[in-house]
Amino acid sequence: MVYYDAHCHYYNLNKTYMNFFIAAVSIDYPTSLKTLKFKSKNVLKGVGMHPWYIDEKSLKKVISLIEKADFIGEVGIDFKYSNVSRVKQIKYFLNLLKNQRKRKTLNVHAYAA
Numbered sequence: 051m052v053y054y055d056a057h058c059h060y061y062n063l064n065k066t067y068m069n070f071f072i073a074a075v076s077i078d079y080p081t082s083l084k085t086l087k088f089k090s091k092n093v094l095k096g097v098g099m100h101p102w103y104i105d106e107k108s109l110k111k112v113i114s115l116i117e118k119a120d121f122i123g124e125v126g127i128d129f130k131y132s133n134v135s136r137v138k139q140i141k142y143f144l145n146l147l148k149n150q151r152k153r154k155t156l157n158v159h160a161y162a163a
């Protein structure tokens with residue numbers, strides 16, 4: 051049997067899961083770099099900036115990694131738990147989307163309550 055994990059913070063794990071097909075998300079620049087180094091055929095690599103960890107200095111660096119990734123994620127909006135202002139979250143989310151050359155799948159964190 052094969053299992054699918056559509057949202058896994060795989061950079062925290064130091065183990066290979068042979069029976070899993072994994073969408074490995076990242077939350078910032080360092081985790082995006084780490085995720086891109088995975089060689090396993092059953093791991094799709096995502097680069098992103100989580101709405102809890104928005105950082106102006108890292109935005110361009112994360113954007114520069116998008117072309118090497120299989121998808122963009124984790125990105126999104128969180129009006130409940132993030133300490134970042136709503137305006138800034140929306141601005142960064144839109145920036146990540148418009149700065150990709152090819153349209154890639156998004157893995158979105160969304161909490162707007």
Ligand SMILES: [Zn+2]
Binds near residue numbers: 057075124159
């Ligand atoms: Zn997540």
